[in-house]
Amino acid sequence: MKQLLMVTCFLSTILIACSSDKKVTPEPPEEKPEVKGDVTIYVTTNNRAYDFAKQAVDFNDKANMSPTTITLDPNTRYQTMDGFGAAITGSTCYNLMQMASADRAQFLKETFSETEGMGQSYIRIAIGCSDFSLSEYTLCDEPGIENFGLQEEEKTYIIPVLKEILAINPHIKIIGSPWTCPRWMKVSNLTDRQPYNSWTDGQLNPDYYQDYGLYFVKWIQALAKEGIDIYAVTPQNEPLNRKNSASLFMSWQEQQVFVKESLGKQLKAAGLNTKIYVFDHNYNYDNISDQNDYPIKIYEDEATANVVAGAAYHNYGGNKEELADIHQQRPDKELIFTETSIGTWNDGQNLSTRLMDDMQDVALGTINNWSRAVIVWNLMLDSERGPNRDGGCQTCYGAVDINKSNYKSITRNSHYYIIGHLSAVVKPGATRIGTKGYTATGITYTAFENPDGSYAFVLLNNTGESKKITLSDGTHYFSYDVPAKAVASYRWK
Secondary structure, eight states, rough: OOOOOSSSSOOOSSSOTTTTTSSOOOOOOOOOOOOOOOOOEEEEEOOOOSSSSSEEEEEOOOOOOOTEEEEEEEOOOOOOOOOEEOOOOOHHHHHHHHSSSHHHHHHHHEHHHEETTTOEEEEEESSSOOTSSSOOOOOSSSSSGGGOOOHHHHIIHHHHHHHHHHHTTTOEEEEOOOOOOOGGGGEETTTOOOOOOOOSSOOGGGHHHHHHHHHHHHHHHHHHHHTTOOOOEEEEEEOOOOOSSSBBOOOHHHHHIIIIIIIIIHHHHTOOOOEEEEEEEEEHOOOOOOOOOOOOOHTTTHHHHOOOOEEEEESSSOTHHHHHHEEEOOTSSSSEEEEEEEEEEGGOOOOOOHHHOOOOIIIIIHTTTOOOEEEESSSSTTTTTTTTOOOOOOEEEEEEOOOTTOOHHHOEOOOHHHHHHHHHHHTTEEEEEEEEEETTTTEEEEEOOTTOOEEEEEEOOSSSSSSSEEEESSSEEEEEEEEEEEEEEEOOO
């Protein structure tokens, strides 16, 4: 094996110093020696001794006798991967726009560039407001669908940021979700259909199903005019959550009819091939017994199933194995993971625990249970966990947090790393493939074949000691000492 090459930190310029959890303004970037080798590796340890460190190793030309060999099996093929990323909320965009333009450009390049950064490839945005918007609004607050229009928050913050991201990575996928329909479309219940003029709770009046389907079409078309293509939508964010600051209850029965009779037909009539993912909520269906297997019940209507790509999930309740259960029942339908958050409730800025847990349960856990995408919540919040609103989450952290006093110093949290470790080596269109060989308690991994024929491998070493792991693709093999409590991502041809 040739000499192992290492550089310190891949993400260095405006981000925090690698060896500290503290928010500090970094020194100007230094020129780093180019990393060369047959295999590119990115490594992060939970103490930041390795902070997305880019390394390289060469193939070994001697006989492989290692007992810790993992052999890739490209003949065993699972799901196709769509991408990895975070939510670009109103709060995220506000914080980004407070940065100096050069700092913002550098951060976005380090996050989204396919050649000079992590290559994050899938983002989620709200259709109207979310609980991390600067205010509560929809795109048609005045009664009558003819009053539809993009609002100030989109024009001032969200669209400019999306354009900057797309200039860096024009291939990025975007999925949109509404937190609520316009209030004039709401009723308190479906029996007497009394008007319900509230941002929180309520149900969609069936009399407005067609108008609401057109609302989605108008939104997609309005963003297309700005050069922003929408890859997919969900009919409702967290349809079983009545308590969010902006919310709408939508049972599987309602969603099935709305998608079948309105949304699917409206998209088709407009010539749009935007994907529809149903549900978009927790593994445990918020413990509402008649809503269990929510997407499966929607698929039971063949006409609805024909216009639905699959289902989206969050992890605020239940277990990730629910993904595998849904896949087993309907292997023809896709699964994506669209939201998870860190916050004060789960010691969200403590990388020593969160990096391990989030890599295990969110990143590798969802993928190994058939998810095609992994999207976390806010890409960027400020050091006061905002901007946030009453009724929304006031205890959430972002994938990164920016110091509100200078909008320059950035703390990277676990969600930034777990997405980066996937997106840096696993490219959209990759196929998850099988593996054979070494397994051990505390070692979790998965393997992929990228569209260009390269292999990707992401491994978590959640043990207290370094592990020499040997990887073989049947033609080449190499070894690398994965540090204790570390994530390592590999890519080679």
